[in-house]
Amino acid sequence: MAVRTIWEAMARRRFLLTSWPWRGLSYVLSTPLVSLLVGMAVAAMCLPWFYLASRFLRAQPTAPAETVLVGLMGLVVLVAGGPLVAVPVARLERLRLRLVDADPVSPPVVATVGSRLGRLRRRYTEPATWRELAYLVVVTLAALPSAAIVLTLAMAVALIAGPLLVEPESPLALGFGQVRTVAEAAPFALVGAVSIPVTLYLVAGLAGLHATAARALLSGADERLRSELVEVSRSRERLVTAFEVERRRIERDLHDGAQQRLVGLILQLGLAKVEMPPDAPGTGSVANAHDQAKLLLTELREFIHGIHPQALSDLGLPSALQELADRSAIAVTVECTIPQRPSAAVEGAGYFVVAEALSNAGKHSGATEIRVAATVRQGVLTVEVTDNGRGGADARHGSGLTGLADRAAALGGTLSLSSPVGGPTTVRAEFPCG
Numbered sequence: 001m002a003v004r005t006i007w008e009a010m011a012r013r014r015f016l017l018t019s020w021p022w023r024g025l026s027y028v029l030s031t032p033l034v035s036l037l038v039g040m041a042v043a044a045m046c047l048p049w050f051y052l053a054s055r056f057l058r059a060q061p062t063a064p065a066e067t068v069l070v071g072l073m074g075l076v077v078l079v080a081g082g083p084l085v086a087v088p089v090a091r092l093e094r095l096r097l098r099l100v101d102a103d104p105v106s107p108p109v110v111a112t113v114g115s116r117l118g119r120l121r122r123r124y125t126e127p128a129t130w131r132e133l134a135y136l137v138v139v140t141l142a143a144l145p146s147a148a149i150v151l152t153l154a155m156a157v158a159l160i161a162g163p164l165l166v167e168p169e170s171p172l173a174l175g176f177g178q179v180r181t182v183a184e185a186a187p188f189a190l191v192g193a194v195s196i197p198v199t200l201y202l203v204a205g206l207a208g209l210h211a212t213a214a215r216a217l218l219s220g221a222d223e224r225l226r227s228e229l230v231e232v233s234r235s236r237e238r239l240v241t242a243f244e245v246e247r248r249r250i251e252r253d254l255h256d257g258a259q260q261r262l263v264g265l266i267l268q269l270g271l272a273k274v275e276m277p278p279d280a281p282g283t284g285s286v287a288n289a290h291d292q293a294k295l296l297l298t299e300l301r302e303f304i305h306g307i308h309p310q311a312l313s314d315l316g317l318p319s320a321l322q323e324l325a326d327r328s329a330i331a332v333t334v335e336c337t338i339p340q341r342p343s344a345a346v347e348g349a350g351y352f353v354v355a356e357a358l359s360n361a362g363k364h365s366g367a368t369e370i371r372v373a374a375t376v377r378q379g380v381l382t383v384e385v386t387d388n389g390r391g392g393a394d395a396r397h398g399s400g401l402t403g404l405a406d407r408a409a410a411l412g413g414t415l416s417l418s419s420p421v422g423g424p425t426t427v428r429a430e431f432p433c434g
Contacts, residue, residue: 006100007208010201020100021200024207025153027099028146031210034092035143038136041085048074083124086132090218093139097218100211105219135217142210149206153199159192266293309351317347321354321372328358330370330387337375342433349411349431350374350383353404357385357427365389365425381431391423404429 003009009020043050048070055062094105162185179185269290276283312320318336325332341347354372361367367389374383405415413431 004102005208006204006211010204010208015204016197016200021204023099024204025200027096027207027210028149028203030096031139031146032143032150034089034096035140035146038085038089038140039143042078042082042136042140045078045081045085046074048077082133082136083129086129086136089136089139090132093135093214094218097211097214100207101215105215107218131217135214138210138213138217142206145206149199149203153196153203156192156195156199159188160196162188162192262293262297266290266297269293312347312351313344316341317350317374320347320351321374324351324355324358325372328370329362330358330367332358332370332372335371335373338381339376342376342381342431345411346381346431346433349404349407349413350381350429353383353408353415353427353429354385356404360393361385361387361389361425364393365391365423367423367425376433379433381433382428384426384428386424386426389423389425390421391419391425392421393417393419393425 003012003018003020006020006024009015009018012018015021052062052067052070052074091107094107097105162179163182166179166182166185179188269286273283273286273290276286309320309323311323317338318334321334321336325334342350354374358370358372361370365387367387370385370387372383372385374381376382408415408429408431411431413429415427415429417425417427419425
């Protein structure tokens with residue numbers, strides 16, 4: 001898996017052998033430059049407050065009205081000019097963030113319609129603008145630890161170079177002591193060599209913290225849009241759950257109502273067929289009606305089973321999948337590793353993915369063997385159906401897998417199909433169990 005952030009890179013064993021430490025160092029080294037530019041701009045906007053501070057420090061009398069007026073003037077200048085400084089700085093920081101974070105940070109969506117004054121007014125009312133203004137404080141404060149770490153790294157380099165710079169005639173100051181010979185400078189060089197990897201990890205950690213704050217403050221994702229997306233996701237899950245409840249209700253009504261009445265009708269027709277004389281005019285019609293009712297009962301049971309199998313409700317997914325395998329005309333091997341039952345909606349979705357895949361394989365693949373695997377790892381149910389058929393399946397050409405893919409997406413899952421010409425065909429679905 002590709003490393004996307006410096007945090008992920010730090011967790012790898014070969015971190016120091018990659019480009020990430022130097023990318024973090026570049027990020028940290030450039031931070032004081034940005035902080036200097038930001039500090040100069042902010043200092044220019046705070047001139048009214050500096051004026052008041054200088055008057056107080058020199059004990060010069062200041063009228064209360066003048067103090068309030070100058071103080072308000074500084075606040076107005078900062079509020080009005082701060083976003084004008086924050087916007088270009090935020091653009092620069094989004095580009096600089098790519099040094100330690102491979103995922104781009106999207107800027108806020110700015111309205112492009114209306115007058116220039118109207119667009120500017122909307123820009124000042126956006127929360128993203130004030131988050132960018134708050135980032136000015138972060139990047140200014142980040143200059144202090146960045147400078148400290150850079151000085152530490154420079155000191156380590158100086159210690160390593162000590163044996164090359166030492167001269168017997170003039171002592172060389174290294175750290176807390178002075179050295180005159182290479183032998184005396186060697187321990188300092190060893191300390192410097194050991195401290196460089198540690199310092200690089202500190203540099204990466206500081207860069208990671210700074211990048212995390214930058215992404216949180218400079219991301220243009222609208223909070224309202226994010227909350228609406230969360231609500232849409234939850235509503236889709238509620239619809240799937242309601243749909244599953246309705247399926248069970250229909251299955252129960254058919255099983256306990258229509259099926260029982262049909263069984264009673266079959267019994268009455270059977271008794272009538274037995275009681276009627278063989279040569280009676282209606283005997284053949286009653287016998288035919290009895291046979292048709294039995295066929296209808298078989299079809300109704302198949303229909304009820306297709307709505308929601310009883311084994312899935314009572315025994316769980318492993319037993320339901322094994323029942324599917326037993327009913328299949330093709331040899332099916334089932335492997336299940338499910339230590340704990342997931343939710344009913346997830347169980348049902350996994351079951352119907354397997355049922356549809358087995359149905360498609362039996363109709364179109366020409367397979368002789370099918371393997372079904374179901375596992376739950378790290379809170380994700382994975383079902384996979386693989387057959388040794390001719391392949392070439394396409395979910396876009398009338399397959400029921402399209403509807404199952406939509407159902408998987410509603411539960412936050414995914415469904416994929418791999419079917420090269422010549423086989424094998426693999427249907428894989430993943431559903432989060434949380």
